[in-house]
Amino acid sequence: MIKSLVAVFTAIFVWNLTAQAEYTITLNNDQKQYEIQPQFVEQLQDPAASYTIDQVSSPLFAAKFKATGETMLRNTNRQAAYWLKLRIINHTDKSQQWLIESFNFRINEISCFLQTDSGFTEVVEGDMYAFKQRSVGHKNFEFLLPNDRDSIICYLRIKTKQPASFELFIRRFDAFTTYAIGEYFLLGIFYGTIGIVALFSLLMLLSFRKLVFLYYSLFLTGFGIFFMCQDGTGFQYLWSDMPIINAYSISISRLLMLIPYTLYFCEFLDIKKRLPLVWKAMMIWIVLRIVGAFLPKENDLLLSLVMYYDYIPFIVAYLTAIYSYSKGFKPALYFTLGFSILLISFIINSLRVACIVESNIFTAYSLNFGAVLEILFLSLSLGAWLRIIIQEKTVTENINKLLEEKVQERTAILQIQNTIINEKVNELDTLFYRLSHDVKGPLKSIMGLANLGLIDHTDRENYFRMIQSSATKLDKITSNFLQLSNAKQFDTEDLSSINFRKLLAEVIENLRYLNEFEKTSIQVDIEQEGEFYSYKNILYPAISNIIENAVKYRHEQGISSTLYIQIDSSSKKATLTFTDNGIGINPVNSQHIFDMFFRENTKEGVSGTGLGLYIVKTFIEKINGTVTHTANPANETIFVIEIPNALGVN
Template structure:
């Protein structure tokens, strides 16, 4: 703090001072400026209207001595609005207020600048003896240089002598600054500061609580909209801390250069994460593809503008009105999606309604629209709207989760209902098969009874038996053929049941008890059997004559000696698990339509889960490739359609 007596100012002499006082007195009557008196009956007073005057310094080079000169001192004019601003960002502005000091006051007094975003404030306070005391303030200076460790700029008022003093403030800022100057008692300042920091604690506490809760939800359900919502909330919190001056006080007190563009980085985060949150919450890529492309385009343009501001001219960060574009697009998107019937969007629209009200209110205040100042509520209107928006956006996320849960429950009920229908169908099929087996058994018993009666009759009539020997032998042959056909039919019925029904591994093993039975089945499928006719053809040369190969049921070409194993060019090729278990795994995958898990397969077959997963994936691919063939298959073909794996065939 520097003391500057009036006679120490270069070029200033007592006669000149008398002339200056005379001119000021003349112009004071012509353009009177009201003087504010210090009084204990009023704890605070805000300078408005004709209580604060200003002078624009377009060159930025005026000194206090020049300002006190009659030529410039008479050019101070009353503020056109209650809150004057630096309309021309390239100019320096001088503000003047007058205070009538009252040494009989029992309180200490301070002058406070509300706008903590001002870059540079040089205050010239009268000392009551014709001199001035200079003090520099502003957010481009380290925080420790402040007279009070508070987010705003405070200046002590000496009040030991009764006099009318003129206070001059030289203000320079790269962004629009409000010259909100308040005269306060220290007691009122402390009370106000405590109340304000308490409100800040509630607001930023809510931001952290909402962010932490949604972060936990993201880690639990892995829904990306939770993560975007957390980043959006943190960006809002950082922006509010930059605007309130809390970030400078607590986060980077020794880095004042950050104050010039930190808020711009936070605003960029708000725009980008808000738009990304809108896209993921409202499914714009499906429900509104055109709006989704518009949102992506705005994100790209906003990123380019951010890069220009960051690397070319940081003063462009002060054009905060550009944030109205992402806000308007997100708001319109919510309304559009809601009108299309997506109910979770209603909370989204409600939240952005409050946020839009806050932005519009702030914009109208910047344009000095009268009738919109409601005291403390006005100052914190945007913060209040941010809180309301956070609450309703949380409701929107919760509503979306509720809708997804409802759809999931409905799908599960449909699956359970279908499983019950499948169970009934399976029981019906088993009942029919049992009835057929019972009928065949009854026929066999009837035939056996006839044979027994005939044998008894033949025993009693030995003579007739001898004569009818040939006939009986013929009948026995016929009966043997019937038994063979019956046995074959029983086996076929069992095989058909294995092909199309769910059986356990024990029953399945009765049909394919060992490797030889499995290989025999594969050989019949590939080349046919002796009874059904042979259609062997060498894959190398096309020759159709063969010899038995080296491995069981393999065939070696009689012409080129190409030896083809029975599992070559089947789904069991290169399979290292027992062939009968591989058969059963194909059967289980087919009967469950690929829905059985690898853990269940491992439990049933006593095979490692990883092996089951790898082989089951291979079977699923074949089922997917042959879904049309399977759908059009005849009854009884069953899982055998999956055996010949054409993907293994060579050209």
Template sequence: MSLPYTVLWHSTKWFSLGIVWLISLLGGSSICRAAVREDTLHITTNIDELFLTPAAYSVLEDPTGRLTIQDVHKPEWSRRFMVASQAFTSIQHPSATYWLRLTLHDAEQAERHWYLELLDSHINNISLYQDENTAPAVRTGADLPFNSRPYFYKNFLFRLPLTPNKTHTYYIRLQSSSRTSFLARLRTETILAGHFQREYGLLGGFYGVLLIMVIYNLCIYLFIREQMYLRYVAYVLSCSLVFLSEDGLGFQYLWPTLPWLNQLVNAVAPVLLLLTFSYYARQFMDSAERLPQYDAWVRRVVLGSAALLLIDALMLHSGLGFWLYPLPYTMVCYLAVRVYQRGFRPAIFFLAAHSFVAISVLFLVLRKLGIHALTNTFTVYSMNVAFVLEIAVLSYALGDKIKAIKDATIRAQERLVKQLRKRQHAQSQLLEQLQQNQHLKDQLNSELEAQVARRTEELRHQSETIAGQNRELVQANRLLALQSAAIEKLNAELQHDLQQAQEARVLSREVDFGEFSQIYPDKEACLTYLAELKWSSGYQCRRCGHEKYCDGREAHSRRCTRCRYVESATAYTLFQKCKFSIVKAFYAVFLLHTHHGNYSSQELSRVLDLRQGTCWSFSQKVAEAMRRREQTPEYDEQESWTKLLLDTHEVGVEDSLVEQGSAEQ
């Protein structure tokens, strides 16, 4: 097996040896009985299963790959066979061919059927020769279709016909493109049948758990559209593909007639697992936000390692790609440690989940090193158990993270709702205040109108009385002519006063700053009114003439959608570059317009609470705008003071006005 997780061995070698030694003390000896370390293996009646370690074979390495069965029978080559535990415990050179010699002596009285199982399903070519036969009894391998195997089983299984009280010698010719061990099992037919049921049942349960996790998380993704669940599904699918390629079930059930596809999956599946693992782990720990610089390095290293691994697996076949795995996996684990130190609690579950896999990798590392003291059924399939535990812990961690995100979102929404309620309450109070102000204003206007009406009626009555008396006096005596003239003069003055009262009522010439502030209470109200007045006839870009716009960054500004030119509400108005309160500037324009520019800067300074120099400069700017307005053909003496606000003429007022006004604020 060549799972990508074996890369952890290089960084945890001594620690792994210590863990394995402790497990060996607690776990006891192997469940299978090991063969005697000698040239000939004796099979007795009380033996139903033999676990064949490299000590059970004699091995011959053929670097050329040209030796035949006739050659290895020759004395010069036969003498070169060595006990495997003293020479080779596994295939060290993928380019070479290895001959294994196995000698068995059946000491039983009755004949039983024995089967030899090679535990590695990735050996490219296998030929089994019996005794002195020159033709192979069985020829199979991973380079051939699955139906070339004598038995429909995920590993290579061969029947060894043994005759009671007779010694048999078997030669096994192996050729593999990857490093693999010589581990095998020798079982009787009864033991093998029970083993098939248990093994395929457990593997079926294992892949059932993976399938359930894929469907479950995929359904969650389809419901909530959270990308993390989709990445988790991709990670579990890549794990499934790795296991299907490693235990041989993929070749047995999914692509039995495509050995080239089996080789491609064996090469690509670990790389795909590396990519999906880092892809899921980085989003799970939010590394792009928590550690952006380190996350960028992790992404580059993972992509670079994956590219080199693919090139080596598909083109170079150097066998050195194994050393490209430790760096990206170590960087991802270090990333988990860093984010946990920064307070991300689910990272501890991520580390705990992969610690199960790391422990199971230790057993795999020992088998790769040729240490088979702890090789048994549990250690061989511990990787499957570790992945089930990892998936369970990662699922819990993923749910815990989603729950934390949900809780944080709920808290943020609650704070937002409180803020909106406060804002709504403030708006309600403001609206109520405006309604009260409007009510008071309407009441005041009604009272003024009633008073003016009463005064007018009184004046009219007095005028009629005086006119009647005047007629009577003219008719009665010339001497009363002077008095009549005086009465007429008084009547004219009263008529003039009446006209002025009517004009004051209509124009409402002057209000104090407090009443004015009720109409324009703040900067927002002034900018809103100014923007509506400025673009009342529609928007048109001053740079390119385009008529479509979007909101700019500044409040009430508009950005051209074609040339991106931004124009604020105060641009090209009297308030351009004016940095003191725009509310005070509005009131200053109102006062100056109301008094036809005859309003002293001292009084304006007192009313606006600004420096006299600032008030004088601004009043000059407004007076100049009024003069320009009076020169226009459409000028009307009774027009509103707001006509001055959109004056676009650049006047020569020094910019010190802006600095003085901002300093006073």
């Protein structure tokens, strides 16, 4: 116990001796740089910032310079100026140039007083002066030391309105240039990466028309400007002749970074849809943050509150990303990792700015390190999100293509249906016109003959015969139109087994009433294998019309009229061939003989409606069959009907 107490008191005694002694830095050839130890530096607070170099260098003020023993030099009183006293012993080759460098480039005013034989020389720099006033064209503050003296007395006067720490180094000039070139090279890569990703996001915006790419590009731009304000390159390269911007650069750049960032993560994670209350809260945060940017920054408490207030979007982004990932949004994983790193680096940087932690290479460039990793993870996140978007877009395009094909298909069908409807309407118009015309003729004839019969009693038998002829014609017309109506109202339930021999005999028997029927020789050849199913109410009128035409349009003289009917029936189909040696059909009219109301021949004493073959074609097509007409070298008329076995079709 006693030994421990002795050790403690010894350490305190040694520290007091060190604090009372003048802090001296000795430069040697074997070392290129020296860190000025803040706990040993003698400093003097100038509360009113009114002391002159003559005052502070006088013996009266010598005792007022004391080492604080703290590991960080900082301005605890923002209205005061701080004087630092350094004694430098130069044991190096006098050809080597040395300089004092201040890491903190955001000091408003820093003056370097170097003792000479005639007094002190003064060099003034700071972020309130134009950049060209600096001794060395570098983002930090550097003061050249005389290389012709063995002992150098240096006073540094520091005055700045914002919280600041004073990190000082003495470097040999060649070491400084090597360090500066490497630093600028890395910063160039850093800003180049940010610029490339920001530009790429704009290209993605043009390709995909998604606001998330615009917000991300703006965020990266604000991020880059914020870093340039943090490391001094913004003042060096962007507004070197306008130092007044330095007073507001940090607060403005934080705003340019945080607002697009908030909009970006809200859009990326679809907060407005998934968590509408959180989205409203972040919009309110943006409004309040813009208002806060115009508040005075002299108050340390207010400055701290603003700093902590800026943590809100990072924390919200972190929590909502975790929530989105838990709900199945996979890209949120990379987003969470990226902004976790960024949040940590942002906290470290904020603590450094507030002088809570010491400024060094790690804390000074913590945001840079965090940003590089954050960009890496956000690129992975956007890549995963893009894959989802592309997949959704591909699915949407396929659906749209399918719908477009369906629409085109339906449109084509509608056009066909419309054409068919128009044809049917025209057909009906023609049908009704011919019906009224053909019915009107026989009716007028009957009415006229009836009137003549009432007047002329001597020739009533002839009148009755003519009335009978007109009535027969009228009956034929109504029968044809009735057959057409039956074809239009075709019922598939009337399917039955067909015995072609029996059916043909029935048709021939019912046609015996035709004039000169007995003068036509009908020969039948039927081969039917197995049962054949079709529609009798369709086949009967079709066969009847063809046989009737063969009888009606036979040769009157010189040739014996014949009609040869051949029927071949199998389990798949039936072929009915009708060959007659009548007056024939002109080949020119062959393509029109199945048209409605077309009459190819007008034979004396034979009347017709022009519907017979049209009815045959209509009936046969109703049961998926075909009817064709040909002529052989003997000028015989041949009609061929092919119909499928309906049992096989069904």
